[in-house]
Each structure stands twice: as C-alpha cells, then as structure tokens.
Amino acid sequence: MDISLLLLSVFFSVVSCLFLPSILTSLGEVIGYYLRRASRTKRELLLAQVSSEQRNYSSEKKQPQSGEEDGWEKIESYAAGTVPNGGKADQDWKGIVGFFHPFCNAGGGGERVLWAAIRATQNRWPDAVCVVYTGDHDVDKTAILKRVENRFNIHLHPPTIHFLNLSTRRYVLSSTWPHFTLLGQSLGSLVLAYDAFNLLVPDIFIDTMGYAFALALSHLFFPSVPTAAYVHYPTISTDMLDSLSVGGQGMNAGTGEGWKGAIKRRYWHLFARLYCTVGSTIDVVMTNSSWTQAHIKSLWGPYRTRRRPNVDSDIDVVFPPVAVEELEGAVEVSEGSEPKRGPYLLYIAQFRPEKNHQLILESFANLLTSYNGFPSFPNEAPKLVLIGSVRNSDDATRVYNLRLLAHELKIKDSVEFVCDATWPQILTWLQRASVGVNGMWNEHFGIGVVEYQAAGLISVVNDSGGPKLDIVVDIDGKPTGFHASTIHEFSEAFAKALSLSPAETLAMRRRARKSALRFTDRGFAEKWIKNMERLVKLQVGPAAKA
Structure with missing residues (x-):
C-alpha cells in the first residue's frame, strides 16, 4: 500500500474512532484482530528465542555483585507488598511489554528513563519479556546494551529484552515535515505504531518518548491491551501557545504575528484539542516533573474525566532516575x-x-x-x-x-x-x-x-x-x-x-x-513498579475472563 494512503487511512480511522466511537470502534477491532493474527507466529518465535537465550545465559552467568542484588531485592519486596492478596499471580506474570522508543540508542535523559524502567520491570517480573520498538538499525542488541552500561551504568538481563526494528522512523523526523510539523510528526507516529504492531502486538504497550497518538492507535486496534505514557514534555502546551506572541520565549517566539501567525495560532489550537482527545484514551499516565504534570493535567485532565468517569485517571509524577x-x-x-x-x-x-x-x-x-x-x-x-x-x-x-x-x-x-x-x-x-x-x-x-x-x-x-x-x-x-x-x-x-x-x-x-x-534510582523504580502493577492488573483481568 502507498504510504501516503496508509497514513491518511490510519489518521482518519483514529480521528473517526475518537469522535464517532459508536460507528467505527468495531472497524478498529477488526483491524486489530488481523494484526494479532499476522504477528502470532512472530510472537511464538520470539518466546522460543527468549527461552533459548535464557538457557544459554543461565549456563554461563556469573554471580551478581551482592550490593546490586540486595538493592533490587529490596525493591522487589517493596513492590510485592503493594499487590492485593500477596500478588503471586501478578508476580509470576509472563507477558510481553512493548516499549515504544524509536530513538532508544540516543543516550539522553529520556533513554535513561527507558532503561531504568526496563531494569525495574525485569526485576519485578523476571519472566516478562521487554520488547523495544526502535529505528536504530545500525546497531545490534549487544552494542545497544553495552552502550547502556557505558553511558548510564545500567545492567540489564539480556535474555528477556529484545529489539524490533522499525522501518518507518523517518516519518517522525521534523525534517520530513517542514510545514505543519507538530501534526506531521504525530501522524508519522501513527505510521510508526502501525509498523510496530505489524511486527508484534504486545500485552502492554508503553510510550516513553511522547508519541501519544501511537497509544491512541493501540487503543483503537486493541482495546484489551493496557496503554501507558511516560510524558517528558507535552507535545503542545499553554506556554507554547503564549510563546507565539512578541516577547515570548522559545524557538517559536514571536511567530504568531501577522496573517501567517494567525493561521499558525489557529492550527496550534486545533492541534491542542486533538492532542487532548488522544490523551483521554491512555490508561496510565506518568509525568517526569510537577511542571509537566500541571500542563498535562490542564490539557488531558478534563477530557480523561469525561471519557473515563469511573476509571482511575490520576496523572502521577514519577521523577526520572538519576545515579x-x-x-x-x-x-x-x-x-x-x-x-x-x-x-x-x-x-x-x-x-x-x-x-x-x-x-x-x-x-x-x-x-x-x-x-x-x-x-x-x-x-x-x-x-x-x-x-x-x-x-x-x-x-x-x-x-x-x-x-x-x-x-x-x-x-x-x-x-x-x-x-x-x-x-x-x-x-x-x-x-x-x-x-x-x-x-x-x-x-x-x-x-x-x-x-x-x-x-x-x-x-x-x-x-x-x-x-x-x-x-x-x-x-x-x-x-x-x-x-x-x-x-x-x-x-x-x-x-x-x-x-x-x-x-x-x-x-x-x-x-x-x-x-x-x-x-534516586530506587525512588523511580518504586513508583514505576506501582504504575506497572496497574497495567498488569488491567491486562490480567481480561485474560482471566477469557
């Protein structure tokens, strides 16, 4: 299929689903069914590969350093205590967690959050598989994990982390969208998410880069797959809108003047409304600071309350991990x-x-x-x-x-x-x-x-x-x-x-x-695990009823 046609079809499907849910929700689930079926064999191959690597690793592994082991045992003990009835079933959860992070090898603060989140998840659910959807084709798993160790001093368990290569990352690059960049990159993230689901449909889908539209697409195709967003920075905010005026700050300062500026203002306001609607579909939302939380609450909060009146829609601050x-x-x-x-x-x-x-x-x-x-x-x-x-x-x-x-x-x-x-x-x-x-x-x-x-x-x-x-x-x-x-x-x-x-x-x-x-790292891990437990409960619930 021509990529532009795919882009348009996915976009209109998401928008239609958001604004006309009674008409097209079923269509989304049908697409989701076929995506699940198409990736079933890949899922089985992945799990077989995990088992094979685990056996090889177990036969070669060395004893971990006592200090690191003790620290994670404390976190595991803390987390287990938060699960009702001892939480044995949840503790033994063996699902696949998909982390949507197309630039996972970038080496910045956002990547430190990703790797610390995976480390906490691995220690809390040792049998779970963490899959990272990435566009970094030029490096393999060994090189990525080595860079994580060298850059962040974070040691991950190799057998239960795997990388799936996305071929459409160019659609989220700002250079691909010289005009209407915010909307273009958001639409591009839909193409990228569709690419990811073609590779594998996870049991839990988490965005750690700020692609809220990708989570909305997951909600459309797979309503039973819990979604989460770790928001580093709102895609658009009231500060950004204010910056368009003369005297504003940031990269767009003063660009809201004149007739072109008026068009830009209108475009940004319409995009903000769409962004708010998309945010209402996400099950668990975490922000990295009180500043981000305040903006996300003002943008997504009212929409989330209207869409999910009987669901816990709290937006939690989870400070990033620092060494x-x-x-x-x-x-x-x-x-x-x-x-x-x-x-x-x-x-x-x-x-x-x-x-x-x-x-x-x-x-x-x-x-x-x-x-x-x-x-x-x-x-x-x-x-x-x-x-x-x-x-x-x-x-x-x-x-x-x-x-x-x-x-x-x-x-x-x-x-x-x-x-x-x-x-x-x-x-x-x-x-x-x-x-x-x-x-x-x-x-x-x-x-x-x-x-x-x-x-x-x-x-x-x-x-x-x-x-x-x-x-x-x-x-x-x-x-x-x-x-x-x-x-x-x-x-x-x-x-x-x-x-x-x-x-x-x-x-x-x-x-x-x-x-x-x-x-601290521990403070991040404790709060991350609490939010992950919410996702596991959401995922286990439908599975238990099936």
Missing part, C-alpha cells in the same frame, strides 16, 4: 576535595537546538570579558565543558556550528566539547567541575541538573520548567544554586557561583547533594 547513590560514592564533597575542583562550568545536554548551547556560549564569553580572577581559583581561568551525545548528522553539524561560534566569540581555547562521553568520562568532569549549567527554556525536568547536585556542583539553570520548580530549590531555607534567563543574568550567576567563599561554596555543595536525594 544519585553512585555519584555520592564516586564524587567526594568535602574540604579535602575542594582543591581537586577548578573554575570549570559543565553543561551536560544532548546537542539539540532547544538545549540552547548558544546562550551558554555567549554568556560564558561575557563572563570572560569581565573576568578579573576569582579568589578560590587564583591560578586558573574559567573553562566551559560541553558534554552531549551526537545522535545523527544534524547533531554533528550543530556541534560544528557551535565550535565556529566559540571561535567567533574568541573563547575557543576556553571551551571543550566532549561528544558521546562514557560514564567514566562524565564522572571525571563531575569530580573536577565547580558549576553545573542548564540553558534550556522550560526544560521538562533536567536529569543533568540532578547529576550536578548529586556531585556537589553549584547549579546555574534557566529560570523556568523543572530545574526551577523541582530541582534547584531551597533546602533548609537556603539556595542550592542560581536561576537565570538572559546572557547578562547567566554571566552574573556564573560569576557569583565562582566567587563564593570556601565556606559558602562547601555549604551550598552539601545542600545541593541533600536536594538530589529526592531523585
């Missing part, structure tokens, strides 16, 4: 460790446009022009270190352009780029740096900022979003960092952070580390 415990052990925060730190500003972020590396480079250049030395660092000049993953050629071009900008600003000798850093490399810089930076406007959460705090860095973050509301907040009535919005404000905050007295610096580092304790 807080590991950083506590690996990075010393004491008087003795202060001489090991230099006047280094560290920015850990993927090289994407919204991360606003340009703002940080310009702010750092402004700092250097007014730099007269800092008492705590008498023998060293400030240095900016940019660490991030490079996903594709667009990111590589972006890094090249940032290097050119550093050259134009005459700061190239004071800026270091570390692309696709390993976890040991990141640890080294967290031990050496003094200040952690975040420049993104309305960053949904900010895993890198928590890593700064856990390592005792003094954070200078954008005065918005999750870093402002959830992370860089007062502890014991005193600050853990600084907020800024403009070049001047960032430059001034950099100077303040580097000018603190030794006693003030160490006190703020310790408060920052205390703040980070709210965002």
